[in-house]
Amino acid sequence: MSLESREGGTPIEVLLVEDDPGDVLMTQEAFEEHKVRNRLTVVQDGSEALAYLRREGQFAGAVRPDLILLDLNLPKRDGREVLEEIKKDDELGRIPVVVLTTSSADEDILRSYQLHANAYVTKPVDFERFIAVIRQIDEFFVSVVKLPPRA
16 A cells, blocks of 8 residues: 655644544554554644634644545534535635444435535444545545645
């Protein structure tokens, strides 16, 4: 698996927007287990996600992510609101967003794509399958897709 897609081998910056500590831990373990060099930053609610992306307050020095993994069911501002805010912003809108959520409801899938999500993935509950999904997302966005340059 190629772990780099930036010129000069720079790791990909991944922002995980997830409030469930168990899912955060599984994602971190998936990155570690498969020696993913990409940097994973975690924020725990929709308001933090937008502050991070806009480099506000405590996130003033934040690095713009190359990929966002976004849960839908978040405190403060839910994932749908965050997705809408990201995609209507000229600078942020070009960052690929993968909705990574437990919901397999048709209305959530449809709404996410209406809001211009780049992909919708239902989280498996089984740890091994979860790791496989994270690895597939990583392989696709790191090895296959050409990401836009950082702003």
